[in-house]
Amino acid sequence: MTAIQPPAPAAQERIERLDRIWAERPGFTGWLTTTDHKRIGLMYVAASLVFFALGGAEALIMRTQLAGPGRHVVGPSTYDQLLTMHGITMIFLFVIPLSIGGFGNYLVPLMIGSRDMAFPRMNALSFWLFLGSGILLYASLLLHEAPNAGWFNYVPLASRRFDPGPNIDFYTLALILNGVSSTAAAANFLVTIAKLRAPGMSLNRIPLFCFAILATSFSLVFALPALTADLVFLELDRKLGFHFFDAARGGDPLLWQDLFWIFGHPEVYIIVLPAFGIATSIIPTFTRRKMAAFPLVALAELLVAFIGFGVWVHHMFATGLPQTTLIFFAAASLIIVIPSGIQIFAWCMTLVDGTPEFKTPLLFIVGFIIFFVFGGLSGITLAAVPFDQQVTDTYYVVAHFHYVIWGAAVFPVLGGLYYWFPKVTGRMYHERLGQATFWLIFAGTNITFFPMHISGMLGMPRRVWTYPARMGWGPENLASTIGAFILASGLVLLAANLVVSRFRGAPASADPFGGGTLEWSTSSPPPAYNFAVIPVVTSAYPCWDADDRAADARRLAAGQLVLEHGHETTTTTPVDGHLDDVLAMPAESIWPVTLAAVCTVGLALVISSHYVTALVSVAVAAAVLAAWHAVEPRSAA
Amino acid sequence: MSILAGHRARPNGWYGMVVLIAAEGALFGTFIGTYVYLSFHAPAWPPDGIAAPSATAPLVLSLVLVASTVPMALAVRAGRRDGVAAAIGWVALAFVVQAVYLGFQIHLYVDDLARFKPQTDAYGSIYFALLGLHHVHVAAGLLLDLWLFLRLPRGFTPYRRTALSAIALYWYFVAVAGLAVTATILSATW
Amino acid sequence: MSLGRAGGRRWTRVAVLGLLLVASGCNSNQSVTNPATTPASDIATLWWAMFAGAMVIFALVLGLLVLAYVRRGRPGSGGDDRGPYRVILGGGLAAPIVVLSILFIFVIRVMPAVSAPPPGSTKLTVDVIGHQWFWEVRYPGTAAVTANEIHIPARTPVNLVARTADVIHSFWVPRLNRKIDMIPGRTNRIELDAPQTGVYPGQCSEFCGLEHADMGLEVVVQTPAAFRAWLADQARPARAPTTPQELQGRQVFLTASCADCHTIRGTPAVGRAGPDLTHVGSRQTIAALTLPNTPSSLFDWITNPQLYKPGARMPGFASLPASTRRALVAYLESLT
Secondary structure, X not given: OOOOOOOOHHHHHHHHHHHHHHOOOOHHHHHHHOOOHHHHHHHHHHHHHHHHHHHHHHHHHHHHHHOOOOOOOOOHHHHHHHHHHHHHHHHHHHHHHHHHHHHHHHHHHHHHOOOOOXXXXXXXXXXXXXXXXXXXXXXXXXXXXXXXXXXXXXXXXXXXXXXXXXXXXXXXXXXXXXXXXHHHHHHHHHHHHHHOOOOOOOHHHOOHHHHHHHHHHHHHXXXXXXXXXXXXXXXXXXXXXXXXXXXXXXXXXXXXXXXXXXXXXXXXXXXXXXXXXXXXXXXXXXXXXXXXXXXHHHHHHHHHHHHHHHOHHHHOOOOOOOHHHHHHHHHHHHHOHHHHHHHHHHHHHHHHHOOOOOOHHHHHHHHHHHHHHHHHHHHHHHHOHHHHHHHOOEHHHHHHHHHHHHHHHHHHHHHHHHHHHHHHHOEOOOHXXXXXXXXXXXXHHHHHHHHHHHHHHOOOEOOOOOOXXXXXXXXXXXXXXXXXXXXXXXXXXXXXXXXXHHHHOOEOOOOOOOOOOHHXXXXXXXXXXXXXXXXXXXXXXXXXXXXXHHHHHHHHHHOOOOOOOOOEEEEEOOOOOOEEEEEEOOXXXXXXXHHHHHHHHHHHHHHOOOHHHHHHHHHHHHHHHHHHHHOOOOOOO | OOOHHHOOOOOHHHHHHHHHHHHHHHHHHHHHHHHHHHHHHOOOOOOOOOOOOOOHHHHHHHHHHHHOHHHHHHHHHHHHOOOHHHHHHHHHHXXXXXXXXXXXXXXXXXXXXXXXXXXXXXXXXXXXXXXXXXXXXXXXXXXXXXXXXXXXXXXXXXHHHHHHHHHXXXXXXXXXXXXXXXXXXXXXXX | OOOOOOOOOHHHHHHHHHHHHHHHOOOOOOOOOOOOOHHHHHHHHHHHHHHHHHHHHHHHHHHHHHHHHHOOOOOOOOOOOHHHHHHHHHHHHHHHHHHHHHHHHHHHHHHHHHOOOOOOOOOEEEEEEEEOOXXXXXXXXXXXXXXXXXXXXXOOOEEEEEXXXXXXXXXXXXXXXXXEEEOOOOOEEEEEOOOOOEEEEEEOOOOOOOOHHHOEEEEEEEOHHHHHHHHHHHHOOOOOOOOHHHHHHHHHHHHOOHHHOOEOOOOOOEOOOOOOOOOHHHOOEEXXXXXXXXXXXXXXXXXXXXXXXXXXXXXXXXXOXXXXXXXXXXXXXXXX
């Protein structure tokens, strides 16, 4: 546990100058105009947790409806909107914004020793666009016109003929907006990690969490266009009578599925990769050991992202495609097991060979490993084509993906909320309560999702609003419902722990757990400029190099790499991390939130078929962009 | 505080444009892939009753757009030695060529719409969508050029120099994408 | 190539199946692990083999985690990666390559048994067309058209042709074979070859709208002789009414808008939106297995379909007097 040395008087004066230069507007307007990656990250966390609660409520209503056969808590029309919104919310409005927008934004600049992201205003734009997409979707639910064709929205069910209301238009346009938000975020991470690292941080010294974000960002850039194209084609079919998916006029419903899953499969790796990154951050800290086979783990993360583009047809094994196609994609789906297996054994061996301390964050990672292995194994069974052809579209698949998306992707996020809580708030959470929340959530997860393997194999299809008593699926469903409420109570307790600790927790030092990455070298919470002096690093765990950190303090006193005369950070060369330039950073701006509002309104106009006014909003958006780029970041002399 | 002497890496804005080009390139890729997919499934392509596109106008126009990247590159060169007037001049030349290009393309597009429609069948749908995607990108590029006309007369700053090189990169991409789109559209004649 | 019907160690399967049944309740008639044909049995065997392997692997990883817990007090190697590399490359690279290659070989061997039957290899073709939310069943070469209840002869390879009239549906009878999607513009096929007579339930397996949950079907496997008799009966036009009540019922059917949606061959009713009712009296269930086919259920259904299948396309006929509805029921039940 390294403590920060109190700064020498010369250093103190520099810090005060930095405080003044990096201060942002106070109050509500400050949040609207902020470009500080930490504040943007916190807004992402807050918004995504609100959507999480909404998605969770949707789940609990569905589980209540399915608790027994023949119930009528909600009817099919409401149920179909709930199931669709649950999927969309959890994927696009919760887990991805939280792990990439929340954790990614807050941590990446801190971990690489930078003062902000490469494009701070675009960072804010990403958040406001995401919020706009969530508002559009939930507006549809308020109107009882929410998307209702499932989160993967197959045609022709989602076509104008079978779903004539605005439900699906909300789906397509909100997700296009959401996709732009994510693409911008990905671009930001790619350039930030390439250019804004601390001097000395060559590629092989980048924290594994940042490698995970790197892999995630590459996937986002190349996967989202397939979804965008699909959504554009669907809107053209629905609004203007095109025939992309119309079998009667030369189109093909399978085109929708192919494009969707070319996006959809990389999407699930996009969901889980940041979780891998969080796991590889927490394990070294709590085992006091570097991650075993560090280069292999980094490579495995990139390989998972890459191979993930080659497996999508395994979502379509029952559609009647040629045998050769099925065989190829079965093989690819099995090959992707290997980089996942490498990581699992690396995590386990770090635990075995280190000295683990099973505090709350590490407990969640142990839970994550268990769920990832179990869900991965059920995934392997689904790569076995004939077996998949029996259980696809049943609750067996629902069980599989909840084990990997909930168990493997969200458990590290929950552990991460605890782990970085002291850094963000400056206070410690309650440890014993934290462990209790882990056990409650772990048990609830298993009780909810394990029985679904069984009901699926007993013949229960997905997306059914009810089921008859004669099928005998009652006991499993009741167990799942009970489990869901146990799970929910664990989450409520977790939220209570964090909220109460925020106000009453013991004060936390800069580095309560002895972490190795740079975020632990600055105060809790960090100042607006993150580091009073840009750190120089010589290893992958810079916070465990006491000599380097002492050298930082000396440079602070001497005024080297402090950059206290402007709103600035350093850039380095992409591969070797040699100091390259000093970059002026933009300050607060009203334009990102304005542009996001214009885009959201424009899409709402398209949904309601006001096309001319929507075109006007395009012109307004262009004007806003021009105004935005008329403000150039300047170094203050 | 100028550290230009230390530069070995390209500016962030340039890298950002590279990522945007990767994403938009992938988008063009999915549209082109869709064209190919739909053509495999069709008994006749173009379907009976729709004439295959003629090659001359699209090819000439695509080459014109490629040619317009030369003044853009020269503008970037001028920017490196702070030649404001020269840079604006080259961008203006490129802009005129690009605008005339777009005008001709819109004319051809409207002509095509008189012969067959996207609502006729899937061939029409992907034909007009793919071409439309490219024209929208050209229009966006024209707006980027306009921004340069607004800001460059005030002189070069590192920000504007980066913007100019990023916008030139954008136009190289749009020109190459135009060749790809033309090749795809004309593949119906093979 | 088939793996045989009784592959795998019987006692393990019985024990685990027993455990599952105890945990699950009794009805395994739509269960993937209760196969009634060779393809379904091959898949079930593949499953049990994967299940066993998965349990071993899971236990191994759990073992590592337990080891980490048990050894947590001891200092480690101090960051020496050589031992970990051996385990990581052994467990994460070498072992998966071996295990997954073996799995892949078995997968390829089972795939032909569950794929579309080669043309000419089957003795009977059944055409099933998915609708929102019922199954239209046709027997090419005959005039027989029915709904939701598919009869086939035992020990006969049947070519099941799967198409759709509207959105994507999926035909799934787990005890007989894997599922096959019904996609607009495509004709998919699987083989049904059941050795034992009996009733095999199934259900639509691709989300198809409001009443996807209530789109059940039954495959009734009969002896070849009984099947021939049934098919001949189904091919005949509808029975004429024999009682005054049935006559009144027929009259109601033809005038109260039923004929707009339903066909009764041999009458002027030729509607195609709903299921063919020519021999509805012979079926075990109505509304795609939602209700049993009894006079009182049929009466309730006609009165208010939305009560039993909310979202179904059929309007209710509560406005008709009860005696009228009873006549209608009597007529329909007479159509055996």
